[in-house]
Amino acid sequence: MRRTSSASVRRNGAAKRGVAGAAAIALALGLSASPANAAETELPGLVKIGKVRKHLENLNTIAEYNGGNRAHGTAGYDVAAKYVVDQLKRAGYKPERNEYEFESWVERTTPEFAQTKPEARDFANGEDFLTMRYSTSGDVTAPGVPVNADSNASGCAAADYAGFPKGAVAVVKRGTCLFAEKEKFAAEAGASALVVFNHGATSDPADTGPVNGDLSATSTIPVVGATPEVGKALVDAGEALELRVKVDSEVVSDTGYNIVAETSTGKKDNVVVVGAHLDSVEEGPGINDNGSGTAAVLETAKQLPKLGKQKNRVRFAFWGTEELGLIGSTEYVENLTQAQRDKIALYLNFDMIGSNNYARQIYDGRGELDGSVPPPSGSAAIQKLFEEYYDGRGLPHEPTEFSGRSDYSGFMNAGIPSGGLFSGADAIKTEEQVAKYGGTAGKPLDPYYHSAEDTLENINWTIADDMTDAMANSVETYADSTLPVNGVLRTKEARTVEFDRRADHWLR
Known part of the structure; x- marks a missing residue:
């Protein structure tokens, strides 16, 4: 693994004393040293991709012998958590099992969605439609009525429902407001169910497939999300349209747990949190999603103590129930006191x-x-650190949205500066990206995302190596100094931001 000179203020060795002396003079003059002027980091050379791969092989074996996955509530997750705990203990940590309670939405039986008039047509679950998360149960057959369906604000205001026939199924287009708002206005207008069809504004599967939506809380009426093609067919059917929507769901109390461990040295009032989710989906072993992040964070945690004492405390977190809606990380942050x-x-x-x-x-x-969403102050400095690292190695890079898709969500809501790396999921690779990185245009960045084929054989070791190096560089840097991120005086206020997503589920 290559090292870089862009990231740490660690000083050691006679050859570096001149640089250290210059830094001391700068500080005496009231100037501040920055990571961009720092000496080489050591941690990327210790966190070797072969060791990361070994962790992934072990996670793969655990999944293989425990039902094929590491999903929440399974033996696969429990054994994977025990593996992480054992590895951390061997490295000198005292890992803790951070438990939490939450309300879990589940579908008891397969949902049904059909056009009954003017022509009968059954829609396929998963292909033509999906039940929105937190949809209430119901079995409705009633006229289907489009509501301002050619607008991006379709169903986003009570005025859209003027003259709406009570008991009908509202058909709206996905757009600018939250799905929860669309459901609220539909229910208040007397709708018996709600169908939200996708807009198809881009070629991204998230925009062309059935809406994978989240209502955040239990709805009043059943809600399903459909494809743009289904939406067009319903709108074109005219006044004779009749629909059947059947959802059989419930919200149950559940418990989950994260694994958390931190260094024994470093300032307790200036903690760097490094996280990856440990759970997979039920469909497969989740070796990229997110065995890759788990393995790299775990090996980084194991190697960090070899550098000696840290100036800042570093806390490593392995989140549970991410795939159910970022639950583990969100519960963790929300259960902390403001202090x-x-x-x-x-x-x-x-x-x-x-x-x-x-x-x-x-x-x-x-x-x-x-x-x-607007990131908390200090997040830009984290982005810059990663950019400088890759620039120093001559590696192309690009920004990716803070859209609410992963475990940074709860931290950002609490006003905590956030950052990180991502190599892609279901977004389609563009020609421009192929010119930068190689690969295949027109295919997802991870063609095996959320499938049984998310296996060791389908990991791209080039990017896994690059991102592991950058991770190690950032952890060592911030273990030494967080000055560019939060300065000396930190003021973070809790706030509420509106993400577009909760994990893989769209909120609008």
């Missing part, structure tokens, strides 16, 4: 760093992308 949150200097997130048809993506700490 405990104030001690967190920043959060680094690593979710999917070995995608087969990858892009080298850095979270948008400047908030420049359309799909990003």
